[in-house]
Amino acid sequence: xxxxxxxxxxxxxxxxxxxxxxxxxxxxxxxxxxxxxxxxxxxxxxxxxxxxxxxxxxxxxxxxxxxxxxxxxxxxxxxxxxxxxxxxxxxxxxxxxxxxxxxxxxxxxxxxxxxxxxxxxxxxxxxxxxxxxxxxxxxxxxxxxxxxxxxxxxxxxxxxxxxxxxxxxxxxxxxxxxxxxxxxxxxxxxxxxxxxxxxxxxxxxxxxxxxxxxxxxxxxxxxxxxxxxxxxxxxxxxxxxxxxxxxxxxxxxxxxxxxxxxxxxxxxxxxxxxxxxxxxxxxxxxxxxxxxxxxxxxxxxxxxxxxxxxxxxxxxxxxxxxxxxxxxxxxxxxxxxxxxxxxxxxxxxxxxxxxxxxxxxxxxxxxxxxxxxxxxxxxxxxxxxxxxxxxxxxxxxxxxxxxxxxxxxxxxxxxxxxxxxxxxxxxxxxxxxxxxxxxxxxxxxxxxxxxxxxxxxxxxxxxxxxxxxxxxxxxxxxxxxxxxxxxxxxxxxxxxxxxxxxxxxxxxxxxxxxxxxxxxxxxxxxxxxxxxxxxxxxxxxxxxxxxxxxx
Amino acid sequence: xxxxxxxxxxxxxxxxxxxxxxxxxxxxxxxxxxxxxxxxxxxxxxxxxxxxxxxxxxxxxxxxxxxxxxxxxxxxxxxxxxxxxxxxxxxxxxxxxxxxxxxxxxxxxxxxxxxxxxxxxxxxxxxxxxxxxxxxxxxxxxxxxxxxxxxxxxxxxxxxxxxxxxxxxxx
Numbered sequence: 001x002x003x004x005x006x007x008x009x010x011x012x013x014x015x016x017x018x019x020x021x022x023x024x025x026x027x028x029x030x031x032x033x034x035x036x037x038x039x040x041x042x043x044x045x046x047x048x049x050x051x052x053x054x055x056x057x058x059x060x061x062x063x064x065x066x067x068x069x070x071x072x073x074x075x076x077x078x079x080x081x082x083x084x085x086x087x088x089x090x091x092x093x094x095x096x097x098x099x100x101x102x103x104x105x106x107x108x109x110x111x112x113x114x115x116x117x118x119x120x121x122x123x124x125x126x127x128x129x130x131x132x133x134x135x136x137x138x139x140x141x142x143x144x145x146x147x148x149x150x151x152x153x154x155x156x157x158x159x160x161x162x163x164x165x166x167x168x169x170x171x172x173x174x175x176x177x178x179x180x181x182x183x184x185x186x187x188x189x190x191x192x193x194x195x196x197x198x199x200x201x202x203x204x205x206x207x208x209x210x211x212x213x214x215x216x217x218x219x220x221x222x223x224x225x226x227x228x229x230x231x232x233x234x235x236x237x238x239x240x241x242x243x244x245x246x247x248x249x250x251x252x253x254x255x256x257x258x259x260x261x262x263x264x265x266x267x268x269x270x271x272x273x274x275x276x277x278x279x280x281x282x283x284x285x286x287x288x289x290x291x292x293x294x295x296x297x298x299x300x301x302x303x304x305x306x307x308x309x310x311x312x313x314x315x316x317x318x319x320x321x322x323x324x325x326x327x328x329x330x331x332x333x334x335x336x337x338x339x340x341x342x343x344x345x346x347x348x349x350x351x352x353x354x355x356x357x358x359x360x361x362x363x364x365x366x367x368x369x370x371x372x373x374x375x376x377x378x379x380x381x382x383x384x385x386x387x388x389x390x391x392x393x394x395x396x397x398x399x400x401x402x403x404x405x406x407x408x409x410x411x412x413x414x415x416x417x418x419x420x421x422x423x424x425x426x427x428x429x430x431x432x433x434x435x436x437x438x439x440x441x442x443x444x445x446x447x448x449x450x451x452x453x454x455x456x457x458x459x460x461x462x463x464x465x466x467x468x469x470x471x472x473x474x475x476x477x478x479x480x481x482x483x484x485x486x487x488x489x490x491x492x493x494x495x496x497x498x499x500x501x502x503x504x505x506x507x508x509x510x511x512x513x514x515x516x517x518x519x520x521x522x523x524x525x526x527x528x529x530x531x532x533x534x535x536x537x538x539x540x541x542x543x544x545x546x547x548x549x550x551x
Numbered sequence: 552x553x554x555x556x557x558x559x560x561x562x563x564x565x566x567x568x569x570x571x572x573x574x575x576x577x578x579x580x581x582x583x584x585x586x587x588x589x590x591x592x593x594x595x596x597x598x599x600x601x602x603x604x605x606x607x608x609x610x611x612x613x614x615x616x617x618x619x620x621x622x623x624x625x626x627x628x629x630x631x632x633x634x635x636x637x638x639x640x641x642x643x644x645x646x647x648x649x650x651x652x653x654x655x656x657x658x659x660x661x662x663x664x665x666x667x668x669x670x671x672x673x674x675x676x677x678x679x680x681x682x683x684x685x686x687x688x689x690x691x692x693x694x695x696x697x698x699x700x701x702x703x704x705x706x707x708x709x710x711x712x713x714x715x716x717x718x719x720x721x722x
Contacts, residue, residue: 005711007695007707007710007711008695008707010694010695011693011695011697011707014692014693014694014695017692018662018692018693022662030679030681031660035631035660038631038632039662121632121634151697151707151708152697152698154697155665155666155693155696155697156697156698157637157641157665157666157667157669157670157698157700158634158637158638158641158666158670158700159634159637160634160637160666161631161632161633161634161637161666162634235638238634238635238637238638239610239635239638239639243633243635273646274646277645277699278699278706279699284712285708285712288708288711288712288715289708
């Protein structure tokens with residue numbers, strides 16, 4: 001965990017007091033809605049279909065139990081008793097009153113949580129691997145760099161009014177769990193031939209109506225130079241990014257229009273001209289940030305404790321363990337994913353009571369730490385293997401032990417038309433229906449790893465382009481239709497899915513997905529071949545045929 | 552529209568001269584970049600100070616040869632959300648060493664003052680009287696800054712490192 005000090009806390013409190021003043025001026029009419037809009041967005045406040053929506057940052061997905069309890073309190077006191085975890089390490093509250101927002105923010109600030117830059121045309125909440133610091137084989141904990149960037153991007157005096165929103169993600173693992181290739185800047189931490197730590201810098205990725213996979217702009221930028229290099233990218237973007245058309249204002253369009261080579265030259269030139277402007281991070285600066293991360297005092301534990309051997313006799317436990325428990329870098333410990341995707345539930349939602357209970361379990365079994373991943377699940381990052389059976393029983397009682405992580409019902413979905421003013425179609429009921437269709441665990445297990453992503457509109461908050469199966473809601477003559485893509489992925493081999501054919505009406509979506517899955521089961525050349533690999537091998541045609549032959 | 556400079560509301564000594572209008576023989580003038588670049592030497596020779604309104608869509612490089620002789624550069628925020636002039640301001644101050652008046656014009660509200668002063672602005676044509684009145688108070692809003700800029704404020708990281716250094720020296 002990173003401990004905020006007096007300076008961090010002071011800044012957050014100063015921000016709350018500024019926002020309190022802004023809300024006051026809005027309520028008195030001193031600020032017009034147009035003026036206020038940008039100010040509230042910079043504090044994570046949207047005006048949605050029914051009410052204000054409030055998006056709170058969970059920088060690099062790390063929460064303490066105290067912080068999670070406070071989020072539960074905000075859900076209960078200021079909202080309707082639940083919150084929604086998003087694909088960008090945020091939590092959203094959907095029913096908050098504008099006049100009460102400053103108080104909610106002040107209560108969060110009290111435990112080092114804020115909502116700065118979770119929205120608006122600025123550098124958004126920096127995201128990272130939810131297994132950062134505990135995944136085996138990591139170059140180093142990417143949260144140190146995430147925190148350095150979090151500080152640097154917070155209330156940045158030059159880049160708080162960019163052409164459009166700007167998202168940075170960091171990974172330090174071979175397997176990319178942070179989806180860096182679909183971010184404006186993706187940073188991959190690695191070591192060069194001399195053993196020095198630095199970043200491969202990727203730029204211009206993103207989804208929405210013009211999806212692009214990020215391109216490498218520089219294979220190695222030394223850690224000490226990362227702030228100045230990011231600043232150079234931002235400066236080029238701020239000056240030359242399009243502002244005439246909101247749909248063309250993202251950096252991906254600039255990179256696409258100029259070409260990555262020309263864009264890279266512009267950045268390189270800016271970077272050289274920049275010279276030493278105090279952004280170089282010497283060893284002591286990096287160590288200063290690193291020193292404020294604390295790590296658990298792990299015990300020396302056996303690789304295979306007796307408790308685990310005994311529990312293995314219970315098939316329900318084993319099913320959950322195989323699905324939800326991942327290796328940890330320290331022997332005797334595991335990373336446990338808590339599925340927020342129960343059968344029939346809205347993906348990513350958690351009640352205040354569940355949040356409180358997870359906080360208690362984190363205290364008991366995970367050194368008080370919780371993680372939030374972009375798949376809209378939670379994780380306990382430091383669970384002793386001997387505690388797994390007890391933890392499982394507790395999670396099961398809370399409805400948080402659905403053994404479907406990475407399976408077909410572990411669906412990523414945006415809130416869609418049920419909440420969002422931008423949406424053209426519903427997402428949540430589609431997800432709920434699919435979880436019912438594939439509720440049989442044995443079937444889901446036989447299908448294997450399969451990611452379904454659903455977005456209720458072209459803005460792609462549900463990352464449908466990179467779902468193994470992507471579902472995009474569109475509106476046709478006042479009715480909800482859905483375009484289906486297959487073969488997308490968001491990992492280190494990220495690519496966009498391919499459309500299989502004409503959009504289908506709401507009522508047929510679940511049938512179509514079942515058809516696609518059945519086609520896959522018939523087409524895969526062995527049980528270990530993942531859906532996405534079968535699509536890669538065969539292309540979309542056989543799936544298209546199966547879906548449209550009878551429709 | 553009130554003008555705030557160095558923290559106080561002052562009278563604007565610069566006369567805005569429209570592109571077609573005749574230039575006064577003396578006195579401080581503020582003219583467009585297009586007009587200035589037509590014949591910069593002639594304009595700079597007149598008696599009286601010269602200020603240029605520089606559009607946010609044009610690189611400041613073209614202005615650099617004249618910076619030492621300019622009394623004011625006005626950068627433009629056509630809307631609240633168009634932040635190109637923040638980059639221009641930092642480039643003028645930090646890269647090109649401009650030390651004359653750097654004025655923010657356009658949609659200027661109190662909520663941008665901190666960002667603007669940090670980027671190098673020292674004069675503000677403020678849209679609302681109440682915002683101009685609140686300038687001093689608004690500038691006290693923040694005491695912690697994460698990024699180094701040309702304004703010389705000590706960053707949070709440097710404060711921490713200084714603290715750590717003095718602590719270890721005291722031991």
